[in-house]
Amino acid sequence: MQMPDEVFTRRPWHDLPPALAGVLRPRTDSIAAEMIDVIRDEVPDYRRPLDSAFGRDLAASVRRAIGQFVELTAEPHSRQEHHVRHFRTLGRLEFRNGRTTDALQAAFRVGARVGARLYAETARSASLPLEVVMPLHEAVLTHIDVLSNESVKGYAAARAMAEGGLQRSRRTLAACLLDQQRAAHRDLVRGLAEQARWPLPDTVACLLVRQGAGGGRPTGLGQERGADILTVTHGADLVLIVPDPERDGTVERLRTAVRGRTAALGPSVPPGDAWVSLHCARLMLTGRTGTPHQEGTAGGAFVRAGDGLAEAHLRHGIHIGRLLGDRVLGVLRELPPGRAARLAETLDALLMSWSRTAPEVARALDIHPQTARKRLRRLEELFGDRLSDPAFRFEALLALRTRALTTRAPQA
Structure with a gap:
């Protein structure tokens, strides 16, 4: 994989006359102003007041991009780490502000188009040779492609960090719900649920999965519900806390997801009683070799503890x-x-x-x-x-x- 400096120092930068930098530098502010106007006009998400924090960030990024282009034209081998850090930070800000990379990519494309036109006009007004135009356009495309990629890297890094923090919050919430004493504190549960961005459902059920040789999380839960399911390991077992398990065919999806393994689905309970659901599920699997409430799953067994609460109660004592x-x-x-x-x-x-x-x-x-x-x-x-x-x-x-x-x- 090429580093940004390696990309910046390759052709076409060597094909541009250093005199172009001297011609562009005095026009940096006017080029930046026109580029900002066109971006704000063509990219709806960027139509913010220029005196706002967003507007100031936009102006600073445009000026930096133009300034970097001038630097590379004057000295293709100059170090670029400080510019790279800026545009990665720009990508992180896009994520933290709840935006996608679509608007950012659109702004880069508009900036490249405007920049290529204005740079070429400046070169012609300075009577530079026409042979400059082709490498100039290639340089603009190369430059904007690298900046765009660095911003996307920053965005992806911020998202990965946030998702990692979210998963830690969800594991903490799951551990709380499965602890009898902690789960009794409703304010604690609500606070952890907010941190985990997990809307508290009316009911939950715990699915206890005996880990097979393959290990890992069961597959096939469905993208639309899989993200709502809290997952935590208990010893060698996998525990899934499933919100509103009786809705939308969730039980059928769970049965499919654990096919080939031994699993027990606890009864539906309020979130604060999730530990009770897990307790019932565990009792139903204790020493089990067969049961009327057991359904075959191609080599495993799927047990619904809610269908055998009396048996679970007896197993407890x-x-x-x-x-x-x-x-x-x-x-x-x-x-x-x-x-x-x-x-x-x-x-x-x-x-x-x-x-x-x-x-x-x-x-x-x-x-x-x-x-x-x-x-x-x-x-x-x-x-x-x-x-x-x-x-x-x-x-x-x-x-x-x-x-x-x-x-x-x-x-x-």
Whole structure:
């Protein structure tokens, strides 16, 4: 890549007579004034008062560009770093003022056209040879191309710095939302959201992605929503905080984005409860090998924790659930494993039934009514009057659900 000095010192600068610099220098102010007028007339974004900060910057940049052109004409090998810094700063100012490079590029093009005409007129009025005109036009085009490129570099550098700061702000916001204590401070959350330029949505949901061999951020979120999603790593996991997840097919896009990986989408919650959504998602993936709420994603699994909050709640207290099972269902441990499993299955069906009759239990278990009656009599022998106690029924159902979870997906 050529440096600006290398571009400036190549031809056509050597083809221009040094006398041209002496001719142009006294006309610098008049050339600058006409160039500024035409730029302001043809570039709408530059129609600002000349006594404003913007107008003064425009005038200073035009005069500097003309002055540099004269310097290069007099001495093609002169150092140009100070001019390069100025035009990179000009690009940074365009970004910081919320403008694009379109108007700046247009101003450079207009300036080149006006400059080429006025420089040529000045050369002819000084009776310089006609052979000067061609290298003069080439020099103007070379000069303006370099200045334009340097301004674009400054603009790009300012944008990259701003985007880096924005991403840091968004990571800070995400970390705050996932911290129970910090997320409770609404003023703190609002302040961080403003810094991150992230409008607080009505609801969010956390998508927890188990990192595969490929790592990195899931793709396919869609350009229109991807920028709104906060991303942060938690250990080896990737966490995405998704605003308004139930809107506009967002869940389908998320499922596609994590295809081939194991992921859990937490329930929709207010932003201050994002940590709760992540907690539910993490519980749903703990020790998981299969689930009714799991949807295949070509080698991975996509779990919606909102469809299994009761299960997530049980997983949160799974060790307490085991202790509860030992106390409430302890009598089943004295039976052979197969018989204990059948009676536990029957007890679950009884507790979930409306009429508590043998035919209803038989239909639930797809067994013969007579078999159901035998099992129910055995349960009465084991548990007696407790089968009619609401407290026992509640605890037994919790214990049975915990037992089903640990049987289906053993804990490490």
